Amino acid sequence: MKKSLCWAALAVLLSLSANSPQVVAQGQPGGAQPVAGPRLALIDVTHIFKNHIRFKGMIGDMKDDVKKAENWVKGERIAIGKLAERLQEFNQGTPDYKALEEEVARRQADLSVKVQLQRNEFLQREAKIYYNVYQEIWQATDYFSRQHNIDMVLRFNGGQVDPAKPDEVLSDINKQVVWHNRGLDITDAILTELNRTAINPGAADRRGTAAPRQTVPFGNKR
Numbered sequence: 001m002k003k004s005l006c007w008a009a010l011a012v013l014l015s016l017s018a019n020s021p022q023v024v025a026q027g028q029p030g031g032a033q034p035v036a037g038p039r040l041a042l043i044d045v046t047h048i049f050k051n052h053i054r055f056k057g058m059i060g061d062m063k064d065d066v067k068k069a070e071n072w073v074k075g076e077r078i079a080i081g082k083l084a085e086r087l088q089e090f091n092q093g094t095p096d097y098k099a100l101e102e103e104v105a106r107r108q109a110d111l112s113v114k115v116q117l118q119r120n121e122f123l124q125r126e127a128k129i130y131y132n133v134y135q136e137i138w139q140a141t142d143y144f145s146r147q148h149n150i151d152m153v154l155r156f157n158g159g160q161v162d163p164a165k166p167d168e169v170l171s172d173i174n175k176q177v178v179w180h181n182r183g184l185d186i187t188d189a190i191l192t193e194l195n196r197t198a199i200n201p202g203a204a205d206r207r208g209t210a211a212p213r214q215t216v217p218f219g220n221k222r
Contacts, residue, residue, distance in 0.1 A: 038151035042180055044158040044187040048137055051191055054198035055133045062125055069118050073111070080107050140193050144186060158185065 049055055084104045090097035141153055156177040161168045 039149060040184060041145065041148075041150045041153045041186045042156045042158075042177065042184045043137075043141060043153050043190060044185070045134075045137060045155050046157060047159065047187055048191050048194065049130075049133065051195075052133060052198070053195045055129065058129045058133075059126075062122065062129070066122055069122075073115060076107075076111050080104060080111065083107070136194060136197075137190065140190050140197075141186075144190060144193070150186075153186070156180065158187065 083100070087097060087100055087104070090100065144150070145153055154177065157171070157175055161172040163169060
């Protein structure tokens with residue numbers, strides 16, 4: 001009895017094996033190899049902005065100009081304040097009082113307009129700096145990617161998180177890239193190239209149009 005049960009079980013297994021689909025043969029006709037996915041790389045744009053030599057220089061120059069403008073505004077406000085104090089020297093409603101009152105009002109209005117115009121100028125200047133530097137980052141990334149046969153570069157944040165700062169913790173939790181092979185990070189390579197061309201602008205001109213795509217190793221460990 002036991003012998004017949006064993007033979008019956010073996011027959012069922014053989015039957016299942018014979019009827020099971022051939023995954024490799026059917027999934028890959030003719031034994032073809034699976035198609036390789038696109039070559040990806042990662043870049044920490046925030047890190048590049050923080051360490052871009054020329055960008056830091058331009059932002060530093062703008063901050064100096066902002067400080068000078070702030071000092072000028074403070075001086076102008078002090079001058080207007082002193083002028084307003086002189087109103088006490090005249091009787092309200094007299095021609096001298098009205099003339100001085102009008103001058104104070106005019107200078108206050110002029111200062112308000114100048115402050116707004118200066119603020120807009122600084123905002124536009126800052127935006128232009130960021131835009132131009134980002135274009136440089138894009139161009140350097142484009143050239144590097146073509147040289148190293150990279151199909152797509154994704155942005156990520158590789159900075160350290162301060163557990164004591166809730167905003168940083170939340171941002172880290174919500175980041176798109178949870179883990180990556182450090183060899184995919186091309187940030188240092190791009191930053192080195194950008195700073196090299198910042199010191200020697202002619203290097204960027206010599207880079208010119210990207211050379212034909214080549215299959216070479218890429219990526220630097222940070």
